[in-house]
Amino acid sequence: xxxxxxxxxxxxxxxxxxxxxxxxxxxxxxxxxxxxxxxxxxxxxxxxxxxxxxxxxxxxxxxxxxxxxxxxxxxxxxxxxxxxxxxxxxxxxxxxxxxxxxxxxxxxxxxxxxxxxxxxxxxxxxxxxxxxxxxxxxxxxxxxxxxxxxxxxxxxxxxxxxxxxxxxxxxxxxxxxxxxxxxxxxxxxxxxxxxxxxxxxxxxxxxxxxxxxxxxxxxxxxxxxxxxxxxxxxxxxxxxxxxxxxxxxxxxxxxxxxxxxxxxxxxxxxxxxxxxxxxxxxxxxxxxxxxxxxxxxxxxxxxxxxxxxxxxxxxxxxxxxxxxxxxxxxxxxxxxxxxxxxxxxxxxxxxxxxxxxxxxxxxxxxxxxxxxxxxxxxxxxxxxxxxxxxxxxxxxxxxxxxxxxxxxxxxxxxxxxxxxxxxxxxxxxxxxxxxxxxxxxxx
Numbered sequence: 517x518x519x520x521x522x523x524x525x526x527x528x529x530x531x532x533x534x535x536x537x538x539x540x541x542x543x544x545x546x547x548x549x550x551x552x553x554x555x556x557x558x559x560x561x562x563x564x565x566x567x568x569x570x571x572x573x574x575x576x577x578x579x580x581x582x583x584x585x586x587x588x589x590x591x592x593x594x595x596x597x598x599x600x601x602x603x604x605x606x607x608x609x610x611x612x613x614x615x616x617x618x619x620x621x622x623x624x625x626x627x628x629x630x631x632x633x634x635x636x637x638x639x640x641x642x643x644x645x646x647x648x649x650x651x652x653x654x655x656x657x658x659x660x661x662x663x664x665x666x667x668x669x670x671x672x673x674x675x676x677x678x679x680x681x682x683x684x685x686x687x688x689x690x691x692x693x694x695x696x697x698x699x700x701x702x703x704x705x706x707x708x709x710x711x712x713x714x715x716x717x718x719x720x721x722x723x724x725x726x727x728x729x730x731x732x733x734x735x736x737x738x739x740x741x742x743x744x745x746x747x748x749x750x751x752x753x754x755x756x757x758x759x760x761x762x763x764x765x766x767x768x769x770x771x772x773x774x775x776x777x778x779x780x781x782x783x784x785x786x787x788x789x790x791x792x793x794x795x796x797x798x799x800x801x802x803x804x805x806x807x808x809x810x811x812x813x814x815x816x817x818x819x820x821x822x823x824x825x826x827x828x829x830x831x832x833x834x835x836x837x838x839x840x841x842x843x844x845x846x847x848x849x850x851x852x853x854x855x856x857x858x859x860x861x862x863x864x865x866x867x868x869x870x871x872x873x874x875x876x877x878x879x880x881x882x883x884x885x886x887x888x889x890x891x892x893x894x895x896x897x898x899x900x901x902x903x904x905x906x907x908x909x910x911x912x913x914x915x916x917x918x919x920x921x922x923x924x925x926x927x928x929x930x931x932x933x934x935x936x937x938x939x940x941x942x943x944x945x946x947x948x949x950x951x952x953x954x955x956x957x958x959x
Contacts, residue, residue, distance in 0.1 A: 520552050521788075524899035527559065528785055531900055534950030536566045539900070551613045554583050555896055558620065562627060562900045566946055568955050570631040574640075577628040580616075581647075587615040614896045618655045619700045619845045622648055623838075623901070626706040629713065630780070633942060634957045638717050645710040648703065656701035659848065666855035671796070675854035678794040678806070686792065686810060693813060694843040696736070704734035705836040705905055711743065712778055716940055716959055720751055738833045739909045746772045774911040776940040777919065781821035781832040783947040784903025787811040787839050791893040796858055806857035808850070809893040811843055818904070819927055819947045825912045825919040832906035839903050902946065921954060923947040930954050 523542050530539035540563040548556040557580035564573035616624070625648035632640035679687045707730035714723035724747045730740045741764040748756040750772070761767075789809040796806050821832035912919060912934075921943065922929045928951030934941055940959040945952055 520555070520896055523547075524559075524788075528788075528899055531563075532785055532949055534948035534953060536563055536953070539563055540567070548579075552896060553613070554580050554587075554616055555614050555898065557583065558616070558624060558898045559900045561624070562898075565627065565631060565634075565944075566953060568634075570635050574628055574631045577624050577631070581621075581624060583613075584615050584621060587613055612894075614894070617842070617845050617849075617897065618659065619703075619838075619841050620898050620901075621655060622651050622701070622703050622706065623898075625651060626703060626709055629706070629709050630944070633709070633713065633716075634944065634955060636957060636959070638713055641709075641713045642717075645706060645713060648706040648710075652701045652703065652706075656699075659701075662852050666851045669855040669858065671855060671858040673797055675794075675850050678796065678854070679792075679850070682794045683792060689813070690810060690843050690847060693811070693840055694847055695837070695840045697837070697840045697844040699733070700841055700845045700848065702729065702733035703836070704730050704737060704740070707733060708737075708740060708835060708907065712942075715747075720747060723747060724751055734835055737835055737907075739835070739907050742767055742771055743909065770911070772911055774913050775916060775934060775938055777823065777910045777912055777934075777943060778940065779821065779823055779832060779908040779910075779921065779943045779945065781906040781908065781921075781945045781947065782902035782904070783819040783821075783906065783923070784816060784839075786897065786899060786901035786903055787813050787842055788899070789893070789895040789897050791895065794854075794857075806854065807893040808853055808857065809846070809895055811839070811846060813839060816903075817925075820924050821906060821908060821945060821947070822922040822924055823908050823910055823919060823943075824922065825910070825916050830908050830910050831924070832908040834904060835907045836905040837903075838901055838905065842897070921945055921952060923952055928952050932956060934958070 527539040527542040530536070530542070540560065543556050543559045543563070545560075548560070557576045561573045561576035561580065564570070564576060625644045629641045629644035629648065632638070632644060676687070707726050711723040711726040711730060714720070714726060724744075727740055727744045727747060731737065731744060734740060741760070745757060745760045745764065745767055748760055788811070790812045791807050792810045794806040794808060823830050823832070916934055918931050918933050920929055920931050923945075927947055927949075930952045932941075932943060932954065935958045938958040942957045942959075944955045944957075
């Protein structure tokens with residue numbers, strides 16, 4: 517998959533440089549074919565969104581989701597009868613069509629809900645949020661079944677032991693990066709967007725329920741904490757208000773008065789994968805080597821946003837750390853990937869043994885070389901995602917005509933005009949080396 521990696525390396529450079537059209541040109545429609553079709557659709561979808569082409573973005577996301585479902589349904593019908601599955605068992609995961617990591621399958625619906633929000637289509641946004649929740653439940657159940665099957669395989673050494681022996685520093689780095697993310701099947705970004713959709717539609721009860729889901733996924737989120745308190749007061753639930761204020765503080769009593777400005781601030785780039793070779797002891801003696809994907813994190817300063825109006829300002833705070841979510845997802849998948857690798861190693865060992873018995877030393881050498889050169893980690897991933905999604909929600913006086921958005925430290929400033937009679941303003945930002953890219957939608 518080096519060809520795909522070369523594409524994404526170029527597109528990533530264009531994206532971080534603020535050249536969204538150039539990045540999109542790396543993924544023309546004709547490339548949305550074959551084993552990487554889902555990925556190309558995802559890349560195109562997020563780049564179209566950055567360009568404000570929301571219908572085109574939704575179209576790509578819908579096609580990606582449809583293809584993901586097609587691959588999943590095919591696997592359910594008969595995994596053993598598909599050439600791709602058989603090939604991946606004997607060769608490696610790269611021969612399979614890419615169907616998306618679990619966290620990507622959830623995020624695509626959240627991002628598509630954002631498309632509908634930016635078009636002013638609340639019903640379309642509701643549908644995508646419901647799809648995100650459905651996927652969270654489905655994928656959690658599917659993952660548990662796959663984990664159970666992997667445990668039944670009972671490999672001769674645990675994946676954690678093999679990983680630590682091969683590269684302890686990288687193992688610890690991945691676990692540290694995963695941080696406080698304990699469950700990728702609860703997505704704070706989707707929940708917070710959902711609460712916004714319901715509030716825009718006047719459904720405060722539903723908005724409050726989704727804020728509670730959001731705080732379960734991101735208990736550190738200052739914005740969700742403040743909105744929980746605000747909404748509990750609006751719904752007149754004093755018991756909840758008291759508990760929330762005891763946990764998070766009473767905050768600003770004026771929060772909730774004026775024009776609602778909801779800022780989504782994306783910064784950085786999603787991590788890339790690289791291969792890690794792990795030794796696996798075989799039951800009949802000797803070693804095989806697994807090639808599994810791990811994330812490589814580039815050291816970079818973390819950018820934050822600042823929203824300023826009149827003499828006041830508010831900084832953005834982390835809602836969804838995609839680097840951390842991706843790390844947790846990979847750690848959760850490692851037992852499954854490792855079990856598959858052990859099964860492949862066993863089959864390749866038998867193949868080499870048969871060749872040795874039939875052709876002697878030449879057969880053994882050929883089998884060993886074949887096993888070595890057909891092993892390779894699948895390094896594909898959704899490359900155009902940001903490294904982190906931050907949010908800031910502020911309520912500015914109704915007389916406010918403009919506000920400024922800054923990227924700190926020293927990454928530019930843009931001024932945003934608030935149209936007359938605006939009650940809610942969504943501000944979608946992406947920080948790049950060239951400054952801020954900003955799109956807005958007034959309600």
